[in-house]
Amino acid sequence: MSTLLVSHLAKRFDSFEALRDINLTLQTGEFVALVGASGCGKSTLLRIIGGLETRTSGGLEIDGTPITGPGRDRAMVFQDYSLYPWLSVMENVRFCRTLKSFAKDQSQAAVGAAIRRANLLIDLMGLARVRDARPDQLSGGMRQRVAIARALMAQPEFLLMDEPFGALDTQTREVMHDLILHVKDIERSAILFVTHDVEEAVYLADRVVVLAPNPGHIDSVWDIPLPPRTQDLKLAPEFLHYKREITQRIRATSGMVSDRATLEALAGG
């Protein structure tokens, strides 16, 4: 059981205030989605938690230990897959096992366990047929499966996903949604998921955090106490209720209202 704690976190890029007073907790077994209009800093927040960006002020710790940089306890999945094209699917999945921090334990038991885990992840992600293929021979959806398997191979406490399905078509996304929920049931990693798609957020997450821009801050937090997800649920009234409420919050915070006023002024003039 691990807890990620973000407290009063702020981020500035020179004179631009990207994030202000962010407070967030994430515990083992949870699935939290970060949504918000573009420019609200949701990806920046994820990258700070991943250790890929520094924070300007505020606390960021896991079980009391401050985060100072990237680490294998927080594996990340990116929108553009970021696979290693010179490695096969299986070699990509096993990539972290070639790093010193994992290779320390070369006992037969550890190596055997790693091989079993890699095979399990390959099966879990539906990659058995393409395990020896190269990433460039795969479709976008399959590549993202490899990237997720590669991240899970490190057995991270927290899986950080930065708009992972943003580049996929709708049908592939639906398949990936059910797959990632399946992964969540089997793996113990907590998942922090950045998306601009409210439906995706409500479908996947136990909790949806709405960020608002100028500067990026938490607008509202929504617990989603919906029954186990099936695709039909996306049409159920209670699902649509959350989708509508959250979408309206994002609209209200994104400055679209003033855009409309500007447009009307232009049309009138």
Add this chain to the structure above:
Amino acid sequence: MASFALLLGAWWAVAASGAVDPLFLPGPVAVAAQAYQWATQDNLLADTGISIYRVMAGFALSAVMAVPLGLYIGAYRPVRAFFEPLMEFSRYLPAVAFVPLVLLWAGIGESSKIALIWLGTFFQMVLMISEDVSRVPLSQIEAARTLGATNGEVVHKVLLRSAMPSMFDTLRLTLGFAWTYLVVAELVAANSGLGYAILQAQRFLQTDRIFVGIITIGLIGLVTDQSLRFLHRRLFPWAKK
């Protein structure tokens, strides 16, 4: 292939028309005859061999120094900040202008030719290799770091591997530069090699022999370039152009 046929046809037509004195532009047949004579009676093979040896020695010396240096310049910002101004400066120094200096330092032995080829290729190579490394997608690096890779592991397991196809292309390009500097070196300070043979031929107004020398260098370049391209496709099948 068609372009070669066209060039050959045009050359033959101009030479056969008699518009140009054969002393300045010998026809393809005369050049072929000269090539046969040079190859059978003189020492075309030996001249070619020594030239290839010099190019390869100078080029290899450049490559073994430039690849690691370029890799670290591309990988680490402080290393880049330290070396880049020097490299930019050196890149604009004309290697040919170093010929007198190289002769003073290294004499007229093999080392002076190799040194000149090194001068002509090394700085370009470092700069191009470091560019190759800095074009590695950031997300490949970041994915490795969030999986627990150390800086050294990022350099060797991601940057080097990811940049390898474009580094290979850089080496292929700079090998072409090496031939240019070889001819310069052999024109001014040698008593063997294709460049020297071309200079000798000029002295005796053997224009056909100059042509043979130039075409030989061109053919060597063509063959190595095509073989390296082929090798590239076999070694790095994932690298699409």
